[in-house]
Amino acid sequence: MISDRIFGLVVTLVALAYIASATQIxxxxxxxxxxxxxxxxxxxxxxxxxxxxxxxxxDPDPQWPGLRRLGAIAFALxxxxxxxxxxxxMGFLIPTAIAAGLLAYQISPxxxxxxxxxxxxxLGLFVIFKYALGLGLVAFPKGWLG
Amino acid sequence: xxxxxxxALGFSVALxxxxxxxxxxxxxxxxxxxxxxxLGPSNGVAILIPITFTMGxxxxxxxxxxxxxxYGAMYGGRISxxxxxxxxxxxxxxxxxxxxxxxxxxxxxxxxxISGVASFVGAFLATIGLMLLAPLLAGITYRFGPPEYFALYxxxxxxxxxxxxxxxxxxAISACIGLGIAMIGLDNTTGMPRFTFGNMHLMDGVxxxxxxxxxxxxxxxxxxxxxxxxxxxxxxxxxxxxxPVRDILASGWTMLRGSLVGFIAGVLPGAGASLGSFLAYxxxxxxxxxxxxxxxxxxxxxxAPEAGNNAAAGGALVPMLTLGVPGSGTTAVLLALLMxxxxxxxxxxxxEKPDVVWGLIASLLIANFVLLAMNVPxxxxxxxxxxxxxxxxxxxxxxxxxVGIYSLSGSYFDLxxxxxxxxxxxxxxxxxxxxxxxxxxxxxxxxxxxxLRRAMVLSDGDWTYLFSSPISIGLWIAAVVGFVAPIFLxxxxxxxxxxxx
Numbered sequence: 001m002i003s004d005r006i007f008g009l010v011v012t013l014v015a016l017a018y019i020a021s022a023t024q025i026x027x028x029x030x031x032x033x034x035x036x037x038x039x040x041x042x043x044x045x046x047x048x049x050x051x052x053x054x055x056x057x058x059d060p061d062p063q064w065p066g067l068r069r070l071g072a073i074a075f076a077l078x079x080x081x082x083x084x085x086x087x088x089x090m091g092f093l094i095p096t097a098i099a100a101g102l103l104a105y106q107i108s109p110x111x112x113x114x115x116x117x118x119x120x121x122x123l124g125l126f127v128i129f130k131y132a133l134g135l136g137l138v139a140f141p142k143g144w145l146g
Numbered sequence: 147x148x149x150x151x152x153x154a155l156g157f158s159v160a161l162x163x164x165x166x167x168x169x170x171x172x173x174x175x176x177x178x179x180x181x182x183x184x185l186g187p188s189n190g191v192a193i194l195i196p197i198t199f200t201m202g203x204x205x206x207x208x209x210x211x212x213x214x215x216x217y218g219a220m221y222g223g224r225i226s227x228x229x230x231x232x233x234x235x236x237x238x239x240x241x242x243x244x245x246x247x248x249x250x251x252x253x254x255x256x257x258x259x260i261s262g263v264a265s266f267v268g269a270f271l272a273t274i275g276l277m278l279l280a281p282l283l284a285g286i287t288y289r290f291g292p293p294e295y296f297a298l299y300x301x302x303x304x305x306x307x308x309x310x311x312x313x314x315x316x317x318a319i320s321a322c323i324g325l326g327i328a329m330i331g332l333d334n335t336t337g338m339p340r341f342t343f344g345n346m347h348l349m350d351g352v353x354x355x356x357x358x359x360x361x362x363x364x365x366x367x368x369x370x371x372x373x374x375x376x377x378x379x380x381x382x383x384x385x386x387x388x389x390p391v392r393d394i395l396a397s398g399w400t401m402l403r404g405s406l407v408g409f410i411a412g413v414l415p416g417a418g419a420s421l422g423s424f425l426a427y428x429x430x431x432x433x434x435x436x437x438x439x440x441x442x443x444x445x446x447x448x449x450a451p452e453a454g455n456n457a458a459a460g461g462a463l464v465p466m467l468t469l470g471v472p473g474s475g476t477t478a479v480l481l482a483l484l485m486x487x488x489x490x491x492x493x494x495x496x497x498e499k500p501d502v503v504w505g506l507i508a509s510l511l512i513a514n515f516v517l518l519a520m521n522v523p524x525x526x527x528x529x530x531x532x533x534x535x536x537x538x539x540x541x542x543x544x545x546x547x548x549v550g551i552y553s554l555s556g557s558y559f560d561l562x563x564x565x566x567x568x569x570x571x572x573x574x575x576x577x578x579x580x581x582x583x584x585x586x587x588x589x590x591x592x593x594x595x596x597x598l599r600r601a602m603v604l605s606d607g608d609w610t611y612l613f614s615s616p617i618s619i620g621l622w623i624a625a626v627v628g629f630v631a632p633i634f635l636x637x638x639x640x641x642x643x644x645x646x647x
Contacts, residue, residue: 080544
């Protein structure tokens with residue numbers, strides 16, 4: 001109930017913001033009967049309407065995970081974001097081993113298999129991508145190999 | 147005979163050693179993808195697209211590889227349904243109903259062989275159906291103008307949202323999210339930026355591959371972390387595999403009927419393989435009556451949904467290739483592949499690139515035989531692969547997704563967006579909001595807006611032009627019915643609950 005009401009409210013607010021943003025679209029001298037604004041405004045209107053419907057007629061609540069599981073998900077999110085930033089400057093091998101190991105640990109909390117998973121995935125995928133599929137991956141940070 | 151000359155052309159493309167090799171690799175990968183719970187056909191195909199793209203395969207090869215993966219995944223989904231009582235992919239859900247009881251009675255091998263043969267019958271007949279129906283439909287779509295296309299896109303959203311979800315409003319919200327994201331970037335008509343907020347990365351719009359991989363593959367990681375990898379129960383053991391000839395012959399008509407029902411369900415835009423297997427199972431159950439013991443391990447209850455599922459998978463390629471409108475989540479991903487390869491589906495595809503279309507069809511025919519060989523005699527190999535634990539599989543899927551998207555653009559921004567889509571996908575799944583309409587919206591949004599604007603240019607701003615031809619009126623009516631009718635049918639179409647131990 002409450003989940004859907006919040007979801008509906010968020011959808012409606014985002015949709016209204018979307019419409020407001022659509023009215024600011026710059027038009028150019030090339031114009032057509034519909035223009036650049038109509039379709040986005042239409043989408044926003046449908047979404048806002050459906051958001052209100054969901055708010056008024058919510059489904060039963062899903063079972064949300066407890067705080068510990070939510071924390072694990074948040075941690076995984078941080079790991080993935082850090083991995084996204086690290087991939088270019090740090091090369092493939094080290095960030096992949098760390099990120100894969102941490103994710104494995106989040107799914108099954110045993111340190112040794114998780115570390116082995118990280119190492120194995122990092123090396124194995126590097127070999128497959130680099131040599132079997134010919135993708136241009138960099139193994140280590142640039143400075144290390146001179 | 148037009149079809150025969152076209153087929154000859156197709157086989158001349160498909161029987162080159164390289165294409166043949168790709169088909170075999172695709173079948174193998176596909177069966178693994180389908181068999182592993184947590185890696186279904188849509189996310190499996192999704193994470194492979196960026197990689198095939200960066201490998202620089204030409205259009206025909208890439209299509210052959212990915213459709214072989216698609217067919218293979220539909221075959222593979224049944225393996226974990228039968229052995230673990232966990233559907234490897236969504237359409238295989240119905241196979242658990244009779245497959246798992248059969249396995250518990252010690253007939254796992256029989257169930258795997260029967261369902262493998264049923265998969266072959268379904269997929270083979272559907273490929274023939276595709277061959278006959280697609281050129282006909284392509285001929286009709288020559289008459290489609292902008293208003294008809296706009297109505298067709300509406301139909302796709304309405305039936306997909308109506309049939310494949312539990313709540314119409316949530317499906318519509320999902321479609322709007324996708325359409326809204328598609329608007330980001332430069333306006334096709336005027337060339338002015340929209341919703342970029344001055345961010346250079348958003349000028350080109352949001353790459354649909356980033357959204358697909360995020361929503362389908364990355365969100366799965368969050369789902370598994372939440373469930374703590376609980377679904378790793380090792381089910382029943384597989385003993386010696388023999389061919390139960392009598393059961394296969396006895397369920398011959400079941401397979402044929404299931405294939406027909408599945409194919410029709412697959413051709414309907416928005417319905418897809420899940421509906422195909424559901425309808426095939428329910429109609430066989432109704433024909434057999436209560437005494438037949440459906441749900442307690444009847445071989446026909448394994449044959450029907452698998453024939454329906456695979457026939458629907460082939461049927462879903464018909465609207466995707468001829469109209470550019472996908473019928474399911476996985477065909478939406480295949481449409482994304484076509485768009486990445488710069489192939490525009492539709493009638494012109496059949497006229498201008500017969501080698502691509504017929505090469506694809508011929509490869510699918512070959513792939514079916516390869517899959518039959520892999521899924522009946524070699525099924526034990528795939529059973530072994532099922533034992534890969536989730537704490538290795540899911541980080542692996544994540545890393546493959548990252549490398550794929552990273553090698554497309556080399557920008558960390560796309561990776562961050564992908565992670566964002568992953569989190570969004572997880573939250574929406576918790577709230578029972580379908581994510582496939584988002585993909586459809588991102589894929590079709592610009593075409594949909596363009597067809598609306600072109601129609602209005604042609605009619606000089608008269609909105610009634612959208613409803614001016616019989617074809618478009620028919621499509622609009624179908625769209626409204628497809629969206630509204632499931633609300634009333636839902637009490638009758640309740641899915642049977644999966645059996646628990």
